[in-house]
Amino acid sequence: MGAPLKTLHEGVAEEHLEELTRLTDTAGGQVVDVVRQRLDAPHPRFYIGKGKADELRECVAAVEADLVIFDDELTPAQGKALEDLIGVRVLDRAELILDIFATRARTGEAKMQVELAQLQYLLPRLKRMWTHLSRIRGGVGLRGPGETQLETDRRMISRRIADLRKKLESVIQARAIQRQSREGNFRVAFVGYTNAGKSSLLRALSDSDLFVEDRLFATLDSSTRSVDLGEGFEALVTDTVGFIRKLPHHLVASFRSTLAEAREADLLAHVIDTSHAGWEEQKRVVEDVLEDLDLGDRPQVLIFNKIDRLTHAEEEALSRRIRAFNTTPAVFLSALRPDTLA
Missing domain, CATH: 3.40.50.300 (P-loop containing nucleotide triphosphate hydrolases)
Structure with a gap:
């Protein structure tokens, strides 16, 4: 889905979409259709206009697509609204790039770097992923305020982010020692x-x-x-x-x-x-x-x-x-x- 601002030259906008097609291919996907809309400014709810969002839903159904990829970064609220309307998974360009990095990381360092980036991207979007889970009710052995799965996951991800940053800091220090050996x-x-x-x-x-x-x-x-x-x-x-x-x-x-x-x-x-x-x-x-x-x-x-x-x-x-x-x-x-x- 290409939704560039009207201020962007048309040729450049098409080049962006061609690059998105290459990114999709690199990630192992196949593009079956392309929908376009030129915007004065992104719309708060769907990023694109409501009419175009409805058109996108119909297009997805017609070609039996199971994934929609936007060329621009969506807010967590926009991603959820689009998925609720269209009924399939919606990615933006940033998430697609992160997915490619995850599949192509070879060393332990690269894998940690990609995981850190993915978790930082995921953290503000957890609510969109866990809306189907409800608050735990009180009962025997579960008395007290309880907590949502969302809150539990946020804590786990935050701890993992802190752990990855600590490990990568050690990698940075090791690299600094390597570079010192190359001085001269x-x-x-x-x-x-x-x-x-x-x-x-x-x-x-x-x-x-x-x-x-x-x-x-x-x-x-x-x-x-x-x-x-x-x-x-x-x-x-x-x-x-x-x-x-x-x-x-x-x-x-x-x-x-x-x-x-x-x-x-x-x-x-x-x-x-x-x-x-x-x-x-x-x-x-x-x-x-x-x-x-x-x-x-x-x-x-x-x-x-x-x-x-x-x-x-x-x-x-x-x-x-x-x-x-x-x-x-x-x-x-x-x-x-x-x-x-x-």
Whole structure:
């Protein structure tokens, strides 16, 4: 379900929906229909208008869908109201991203980070999930005010959040010790939009066997490799988790230990998928996230990747444009073409 504001350019709005389709595919779902509405402002009850919500319900019934995914974040009340009206599970973009992260986390650290983000997202939405449970009545062995299942779950989740934060703090300290052992080395962190080719580039530069897949969020765990710079110099290059538009803030916060590698780097290498029609917006999204992480003022180089997908004329035009209007150093290459990596 796409419900962008009318101020958003139509082409950009469609690109957002295409990305939501890719996210759904990555999560293992299949898109059977798309419903759209342009909004002046989100409606308090359903996010979309009541008429469009009724249309969405009819569409779900017609195609026998068992899940509705909104491209924008819903409040707990909006999610519950929509589920009550439509009769199927309703997710928003943030919850879908969290689900993808949960399925793709490989290390213990990544799994803890994802679980923390999921629980922080879930906590204010528990009421929506437990409305069918009623208050325990008094009786023999159950005298007193009693408590709801909701209250019990809130306490359990709050304790688990505190436990995860404590464990992740230990991971952060261990990573800090690791980074101290690397002092004296020139450190580079690859940052960029998801699927920009960061892992492929690091694998090509380091001649290593890094996991690479042409899917969103193939990499959740940071990996560091030594890269030969020539003339006796080398750098330690770290591949970090990719960013995406409308990335949940608590998810970024949960991955603080992973993104600390970027904070400690001497240089941020912003990898951009040059072949993507919306690379400029993706570039802005990454820059905004870096600002949120207080990394916007770090030394950077722009790496325009995937030039193998451009014609020679397109590559030349892009190069002239970037060098004319951009002050940040930029290089143009393809992780799949060794001749561009020298």
